[in-house]
Amino acid sequence: MSTTRYLTTLTLSGVLLGSLIGLPAVLAETAEEKGLAIAVEADKRDTGWGDSASHLTMILTNRHGQESTRENHNRTKEVDGDGDKTLIVFDTPRDVKGTALLSFTHKTTTDDQWLFLPALKRVKRISSANKSGAFVGSEFAYEDISSQEIEKYTYRYLRDDTYDGAPCFVVERIPTDPNSGYSRQEAWYDKEHYRIMKVAYFDRKKAPLKTLTFHGYRQYLDRYWRADEYLMENHQTGKTTKLLWRDYKFGNGFSDKDFTKAGLKRAR
């Protein structure tokens, strides 16, 4: 989940080529071009990992400090030229154990999602238009945790900054989907590895809504960075959600057959 992909349009190749052959970045480069170039570079660096599996613990905290915990395990597969395929199987609370969500994300069209309800053995195709909806009651919206394709935003480079001591580019991202719950986002990319360190979200009325920070980045397959911890703080409600990722495994050899509606019924 939350990975990006390489785009091979002529325009983008031009931008990349420009930076590769060492032309000064300032030469006729607008803030929009620079913002897009940063997103493309981050995406390029996180392409080619194939598939992954992990366990996720979500800790939901309300403004009174009361916590509730949810756990799931999940599998993701990169798809050439399109968004990722993801299967999430819930483990706790025990009343949702076995509930499974299959998502096919797409670069430009709406995602496909199926939900398996174990008590009825029923698979339901669900509307993915609820992008702004809360994911299992947390402070993460579906659009925050689904595959972050380049095409889902337009970009503008804002400024340089430091985050946690690391020099960063700050890039504004404006969602292209009218169903998005955000007017804009600001994302901090570290200059060394192009990892996203922090995202500030602004609601449709342009007021600050949430801040997401990433902690404990680790490198896998000597190349791909994954954070152990995501922390989402909602400034309007005082609620937070912490995501703790563990047991990342790459190179599982998943095929499209591991991500089917029929297979959802026996997902464990």
Added chain:
Amino acid sequence: MQQSVQRTVVGLLLTALASLWVGALAAQAEAPEVSGNATLEIRLFPQTTAYPGQRSQSVSLSFEPEYYQPFGSHSLIITPFIRADSADGRRNHFDLREAYFLYVAERFELAIGLRKVFWGVTESQHLVDIINQTDLVENPDTEDKLGQPMVHLLLPSDYGTVELFALPYFRERTYPGRRGRLRGPLPVDPDRTTYAAGAEQYHLDLAARYSHTLGPWDVGLSHFSGTSREPNLTPTAGGTVLAARYPLIQQSGLDLQLTWEQWLFKAEAIHRTGQGPGYYAWTGGFEYTLVGLFGSNMDLGLLGEWLRDSRGRSARTPFQQDILGGMRLVWNDAEDTQALIGGITDPRYGTLSVFIEASRRVATSTILSLELRLSDAPADDPIFNAVDQDDFFQLSLARYF
């Protein structure tokens, strides 16, 4: 004679297969997983009873553990279910909801044993869904099903999924007893059940289904040949009880869903022969979801479904020509609070049935659910009028482990 031979052959084959399987697998066993729930349920019927012997309230307990044992690409799943009820003896019952071996290979999946299978897309009724028998004593909404013995072969491909079912044993529908509510004037006597099939419950039923996803479309085509899950009920023993007779039928089904932005468009249709004159029935409708109601985290789903049966008033179903309207409220909170509120009306009779189903997590892995069903049916609506005095309020507390 034919019946007992068939019985013996099926029994021997299943036993041989199962023992081969178990023997081959014992070596690969991984750690088993046990999960499930225990539920306390209270039902209150505020109206006066319509038939002698019926009770006005009931308290019952149910327990449904699930045992899952993986062995590499094989697995064993066993889900027993048991209920004890204070009012209706027929609700004191035990069932194996599932007890099967599953083998998942590269090109197919094979399941042998008792299993639950769901087909279809609509909410108000499940016309196409025919593999499992309805466990009607559990709830009049027909959503509870009995485990069905089967050999189930699933063949996935890029052009859709084909499923083949051999169903060697038939399960009778469960009905409330004399002291139970939500029944007609006469209780159903299970000792008087008869079958059109010579082999009775051992008749081998067959079914096949093809399903596929094409962009925004999810489509399913199915055919069933065998003993109807729905009996014809006739008064017997001097008009004191009902006897169930299960005819042999052929049923073809189609289910279709189009998912487009916030809209779901759904349709199911069947054609059945062998149960009276051949007939068609269909359900069509939509669900529209409003996300983030009034700037909150809440979602509101609006549902509408139209139900038709070509037999009209002679149909034994409560849904000959009905309309369902409803709304689904989802709070999207940490407690997973949700509610479904709806009504079904038959404009020809003027029958109105209203329901509320709501639930919320009240403690870790503990769900409190509320269900309310009210109906008002004129005397000429034969099915709804029978339960006209059976409005009920149900509260249940389920602890999952």
